[in-house]
Amino acid sequence: MSVPSAPILQMENISKRFGRVSANAAASIEVGEGEVFALVGENGAGKSVLMSILCGVLRPDAGRILFKGQPLKLGSPLEATRHRIGMVHQHFMLVPNLTVAENYVLGERSPFRPLGRLTEVAACIVELSRRYGLEVRPDAFVRDLSVGERQRVEILRILYQGVELVVLDEPTAVLTPGETDRLLKLLRELARDGKTVIFISHKLDEVMRVADRISVMRDGKVVFTTLTDKTNPRELARQMVGRDVRTDLPARAAAPGRVVLSVENLHCRNDLGLPAVRGASFEVRQGEIVGVAGVSGNGQSELAMALAGLIPTTEGTIKLNGEQISGLSSRAINRRPVAHVPEDCAANGVVLPLPLTENAILQSYDRAPFATLGMLNVRAIESHTQVLVDQFHVRTDGIQAPIQSLSGGNQQKFVVARELARHPDLLLINQLTRGIDIGASELVMRAVLEQRDLNKAILLISTELEELFALCDRILVIYEGRLIGELPPDRGRLEELGLLIAGEVAEAHRSQGGLTQSPNSTTAME
């Protein structure tokens, strides 16, 4: 157990229950002044709850908090603000229809103060954004900003309020690798300025890079605390999951079988009506996992949606088991052996207010064994749901709980479980492990490999290169709607892949000889 020399914050024996679930069970942490302190743990381990308690958004059932040696009044956001404790929430607390500057003054006192001061605030924002190299335009409407920009706005707000203790809840979950690097650098800078940073994450490489000390939470308790220098990702992972994590995945299957999905010269548009996929051709065979790598926004969302029949194609053909399916409705495609794990599961994969049971049968609610003559077979549905929950260790309050009561990672696991249980010939996955923790990632990755060994055809679209390397038999690279290359999952060629997803075809070609490069990579068609 490591103890900071001069603790600025002590949270002692914090407990909090929601219904039957114990989110925090006598959790204690100590944070030293001016350090970057990382709180890691799987989804649902209680990290966010603990930090919400610190910021007064939630009131604990038991425990106390000392800040600079003085007890904090619990359950009062004002108290936290008064002591200069600020938090960047995982779901941003920005009002989309207000400008950045308006969002900044939102928390201020005196309700009837006129807003003429906004120009002053704007000047202050510009000044701060220069100092920290965080580009923020004070008069921009938040609704027009990208996720990365919104996060900058959130972080700068905390700095604008002049906080001493900054809490960031999973700040990198929504960032690109480049943005993540900049954020981690910023955190170190803040610590150098004398601010204390608490960084919540489940990405161990980031934690190892940025933190001075690390506490691991599991099942609502703090189970392990250490100096970063004295630990390694393997140990942290073991502490998070509570057992050894096997990083060795089963060997690749031998030979792909017949062609299941065949796409030729596919074109489709995005929701702005602009060309998003521009002539993609590829095949996926039985028993192989084909990856699509790329920086998000290069047409992979539209590719997945077009294959699932969710958006129309403007040109080209999609064949499933030799049958032309482009132009069919998503319902018709649903009736065929295709499963789809959508990109944003909370938005497109589940109906949030409905219970797990009903979410389990979203596509097959009107068919045996879940329905006969239009009547739902409640017992069949419940036992099916229970199987999904058990198989994938979905952490839930019960199968009748609304799915929105699950953490994002658990929702994702549930959707993956549901889709795999449909025994598809073709499995479309857009982002498999995004937002889910190590233990869960391992579980879903194994499940996908099992599907491959069952001779399913799998298309895996991902922005996580590690995931692609671990799972795929070959990796296609998408850039500006075109498939610009194909690589084997050879870690030695990571640099080449990095250049390709950035669109540097010539550079990539130079860096390695054996690149198969053509505008419509069709090597699989030989």
Place this chain on the structure above:
Amino acid sequence: MQTASMLDFLSTTVGADWRLATPLIFAATGEAICERAGVLNIGVEGIMLIGAFSGFATSHATGDLALGFGAGMAAGFLTALVFAVFAVTIKANQIVAGVAINLLGLGLTSFLFRTYFISTGRGVDIARPLNIPFLSDIPYLGPALFQQNLLVYATIPVVIAAWGVLFRTSYGLTIRAVGEHPKAVDVTGKSVALYRYSAVLIGGVLGGLGGAFLTLAHANQFVENITSGRGFIALSIVVFARWSPIGVFFVSLLFGLFYALQLQLQADPNVRVPYQALQALPYLTTIVALMLVRNRWDAPSMLGIPYWKA
């Protein structure tokens, strides 16, 4: 029609338009503030009715017009308070609570009216036009714009004040934020419930005032269901005006125009259209207007959704 009579017609129509739009302007401005805070109060109709009755009864009993308007606003405040308890504190379905307020308003005012007033048949002295010196003497323009009663003029400062509060004070900023992303307000330590209450109550006061205008400045009597759907029209005005008080003013004038035209055309012996068809004009306009406004971009995103603290 000759030019002079044409101008007469226009002058009368414009004057009547503003007058008839006044209750709509008050009620819809109040509703706009309320909806900006994320509370959909479809009980405006009931609030207006209760305001109309309370204003009439008070004025009838005391002979004091100002007291009547005060009573109308107070009654609107209290009715809105009942609604807010259900909508904000109890977090009941806002539509259901609003319907209940409407039924309460119609039932209660009809009952009280029949019990105490139906046989008297005596009206009250209504608000008199306040002629603005010099301006009211301008031909045509004078009678149209400068011979109105005080409350009609009051619509302008009320609307400007509502706009100023919503868009130029931090109270208004918070109200708008509460309707868009209440949690963002909650984490700053401000009470979402308190802001919602205040918006609902402002809406109630203005709704009550709009109702009282009907009995104390428009007709001199209360009759059952005197609002005849004006509260609902105010609701659609808010949508059409995209939740902006300034917009409410002009959209209300548009609706007032149809009320005015309807009355004018009924009085014109040359128009051979059944008067029922003319009376339907404002309601038809409402339907058409709502069909035209399909873009819901400006609607507060948490409109009608209760806020649960974590």
